[in-house]
């Protein structure tokens with residue numbers, strides 16, 4: 001090869017590289033939890049799928065541990081188009097889009113299969129439309145994180161009597177506050193990114209979150225007792241700024257949606273393959289699991305009779321809850 005030919009070839013290759021780099025898009029994904037939990041797993045799967053589906057022209061950088069702000073703040077940022085994606089607990093979306101509360105009504109979701117039916121069927125589609133309308137974000141994928149179990153640093157809790165007097169942190173979510181009120185406790189609403197420090201410093205005695213989250217956030221270092229209540233199955237969606245979504249070409253939108261669906265399927269497999277091991281690791285680290293007395297009956301009774309009726313209006317009426325329960329064959 002002549003020098004001239006070689007130079008021409010090299011210049012051509014270099015300009016192709018530059019053009020690709022210039023046209024490659026890197027999205028930012030805020031993640032509330034630390035790396036290692038179900039939120040991060042969903043984000044990783046999404047980023048891999050997006051890269052693959054777009055032939056490498058689209059990538060996503062993950063920012064775990066609330067680096068880009070508290071979960072509820074990321075919704076505002078995404079709504080304004082200042083942030084591309086966020087992965088956060090469903091309960092932190094409800095304040096912006098009240099109908100999402102159907103997924104956080106206590107004891108409605110009773111298994112990971114129920115969670116899948118609701119999120120991947122008509123209910124999920126409708127909620128996606130509602131979050132676009134109310135909150136300016138589009139649900140692209142779901143992580144399935146397991147039931148939120150109660151933890152505290154003071155004593156084993158089996159009954160509602162045991163719970164009395166404990167200071168429990170909850171997200172700033174009316175439904176969760178109402179659940180604890182129904183159980184005879186006045187909980188402390190607090191942002192997620194302040195929770196570890198508050199537990200560590202004894203500002204609060206306890207909180208609830210899934211095993212996967214307790215482990216990712218290292219709560220075993222500051223909490224001792226676990227009561228595996230099953231009032232909320234934690235769903236943690238990947239949401240995208242609707243402004244940013246609408247600014248993409250139809251081809252890119254299709255890649256994003258397909259990557260979100262594939263990541264959702266991965267999350268469904270992941271929780272089932274991982275949760276039991278994580279639970280055992282938490283016990284090995286010194287946490288003590290105490291089952292709620294009498295199959296949790298008094299917890300269920302109080303929450304469903306006192307909390308459900310108070311939220312019929314925000315979820316679109318009692319008929320809506322009845323329809324959802326019918327979808328779950330109940």
Ligand code: MLT
Nearest residue numbers: 032033088089171192213
């Ligand atoms: C919360 O308790 O605020 C959330 O469930 C935290 C999370 O996103 O894991």
